[in-house]
Amino acid sequence: MDRIGRRSLIAMLAGASGFGMAKAVWGRSDLIPPDHGGPYGLGNTLTYGASRLVTGDALAREFPRTMISQEPFANGFGALPEAFHAMNDRGFVDWRLVVDGMVEKPLSLSLADLRKMPRRSQITEVACEEGWSYIAEWHGTPLAHVLDLAGLKPGVKFISYGTIQPNKWDTIDLDEAMHPQTLLSFGMNGGALPVEFGGPLRMRAPPAGLQEPQVHHDYHGGEFDRVRAHGAGQRRSRLFVVRWHMSPPRTFARASRGLDHSGTLAPGDERRLFMSGWIRVPKASTPSRKSSNVSNTPPVFGTSAISSSILATLA
């Protein structure tokens, strides 16, 4: 009995637990991430599915006021467009958040509109995938409230949001969007949200698994002016480029690699960017490999080409 018995007992236990897991996973298409293909698809699928199963609808940790970081780190972002500075000068009175896409009632909301909505404050941690982190108190209105006002059409699976910079955008899935801790945040540590922390409005999505989009968002500067709901049946992989920052489909990975945060080209990047097929560097303004990156006319690297392609898949 002893050895064979123990062996078969363990085999039976392993088989039973495997069967139990398979049964739990079976039919849960929401456990399969959109980036399940490619060389990293297996790892991404396991990570996503396991995280979802383990975390369920747990809330992200909230911290006591004493743990608020004295010096939160404002991750830099590139030069903002002139239009943004103009709005900033006017106190963002003419700034609008546009909610459109697969919604019953498209919205155009001012900051004042958002401030009148149900408010939530939470002390949560911004933990960047790069390794740094800080804790702050965030004030805002739950994204779920805004989406309810707009009325999502049946079949919506993902929410993407863009910023005033055409190539800075992000996507979260509906579970994350409707999570009670996911805020459209217009305030920080008791005051208005500073521009360097994403003002006038940032997506603050601390809960389970939201670090990626949040981080990416933070990384690119927080301000955004458009929320768009969209459904399945689109070319999702491309949409999820940013949602799954850790696993961008190769096309976009190639395109985005070498862009620094301001969206300009670093020396030596033009060849790689050019080969990506996504970014077309006009030959006339292509900096030579030898030249320094100090260039009076920064190369046009076709942000519009990227964003229009992406938006086309959203539309």
Next chain:
Amino acid sequence: MGQAVGSTSGNLEEGALRDVARPDMPPRDRTGHSIVVRISHWLIVAAVFALTLSGTNILTSHPRLYWGETGNVNDEPWLVIPIPASRRSVPTAYDFRLEDRNGWSRNLHFEAAWVLVLTGLVYGLWGFASGHFRRDLIPGRGDRNWRAFSATVAKYARHFLRKEPLPTDEIAYNPLQRVTYLVVIFLLFPAIIASGLAMSPYLAAAWPGLVEFFGGRQSARSFHFLLVSGLLGFAVVHVILVKVSGFSRLLRGMTIGHG
């Protein structure tokens, strides 16, 4: 380390048969490892290599380590790793910036971590079920004392200092080696995996106690780095000791399964 391990019963029988059939043959070198040990060993080697490569890449995003829950460039690090960074916002001693390779690095890190975890689970279950841990790794009753350990240390010290040859016919792990393997398998790897999981925002929401166990998210990150450094130190010593104990013989034992 890397002395021969006791063979599986199948190999023993086969060897015994051959010894009977050819009594003139020298005693069979029982360096061979079971197929489970061989496959899991190399899967884990590959996974640790990929994890180290991608982990180093990820570390270049922010080569500073902190204690506690939070830490960023405005906080005091306990360690600044002297490597260049891939972020302009991180001060380093270098006047250049590495490329941002977090994309594939994180992909590879998580995928390789799954290979490590799943392989470790299979190996662990098999190790208990087959008696591998009890037979090959837990020191014998007479060897669970400092005398046994110091005798082993003295043997290797004489080899390295006085060039005394090591016995090449030992078929079992020595006591120190057994304890080292047990520590790596049951303490180091689980702690590395746990500290890595404590950095996951998903799992921090599900199991806040895991983050608190390490003393905060940044502490978990620091422990992850320190524990991995320990593992890599083990790997270096392991390879050196395999080398001095007969590299090709032990390599054959860990690949084709016999010396």
